[in-house]
Amino acid sequence: MSTTVIINILRFILLVLTQVLIFNNLNFLGFINPMVYVIFFYWYPIKVNRALFMLIAFLLGLTIDIFSDTLALNALASVTIAYTRPAIMRFCFGVNYDFQNFSFKNTTKLQRITFMALVVLIHHLIFFSFEILSIAHILLILKKVIATGIVTLILCILFSSLFSPKTE
């Protein structure tokens, strides 16, 4: 139990550092800064206290907001992901999710990628909509969501296969 806590604290710190020091400065094609820290919501243990999960998500988002001067945009998107994660999981993994001994081991790769894609899509949609906050710029929002989302998803898939946790 305590190793899970330590692993998650380390993950939190390392993800914040990689996000703000590396990925926020990527500026690929002039505007793409992938938000790789959303992989935290994929790695976080599945059957947990939802209130604590939301609090951690809020803190994670807020920390990144403080570093990137985008106050509470990341926090809003992260908390929403934390709140909707069980629903997304039920959608992606079907009835398996409700079993007591459910883990990522007994899911297919396609299911996991669908799950990550949905998390990234919802997160980016909220982030960019509230960042720009204007219906007139809907095309700009969509362009940013799709372009950044694809890069984030690719990086998340790479990260998840590079550092796959042994047990969850």
Added chain:
Amino acid sequence: MQRIINFVLRYRNAFLYAFFALISLVMTIRSHSYHQSKFFNSSKWISGSIYGAGSDVSSYFSLQEENKKLVEENQRLRKLLFNSPDDSITKSLDSTLAVYEVMSAKLIKNSFTSPRNYVTIDKGEKDGVHQDMGVITTDGILGIVENVSQNFATVQSVLNTKSNINAKIKGTEYFGSLIWDTKDYTVVQLIDIPRLVPVVVGDTIVTGGMSSIFPENVPIGVIKKYDLNASKSFYNIDVELFCDMANIKNVYLIENKNKEEIQELEARTIE
């Protein structure tokens, strides 16, 4: 009562989500209209020192290029110095007569992709930086100091929808406001230039003398294209920035020594 408590307990996660979402929403919407938050910004010591450490490493990679830029600037300034009449040099070097104080700083965090960009510099209150100082680079303007901590400061870049800087066409006295439409980080917009002004593509845009933040005639960019606005009485001008916002390392802070006096006078006049 029991039912209400049961109801709250049953939907406690939804309530908690609503609570967090509300906090974030209020902060987000406030950040659209008000100044940056005093308590949560990257000038704070923890984020500042982490960015400082990161920039210590990454600055080595661009050292050569930065040196070249600075030498070129020195060369330009030397040329100015040698070609101006003698007494004006001694006059301008007399510190009691100088209106503008200049300080140097290093950028530790750059940002140009979001609609509201803030950059962080490695000088703070300890070095005499305070809110509303102008920040320029070797090529042109960068922005205005927004928040200051002990060792760091955040700067509202011209690439920020909240930025509004007084600017004019070089050589004339027609001034307008410099804003940004978030589309392209190399292009900003100059608005409120009256229709009767002769505008030519390629003209230089410089800062105007109507603000107490920047000195007059600091270069900004050149006119890329222009058209009339919806009411057909003012121009909307696209200005291509001189300064490459994606590649900035060394900046200068400008302080107007007469600023307090000017502001006090203006405040008294309005009363």
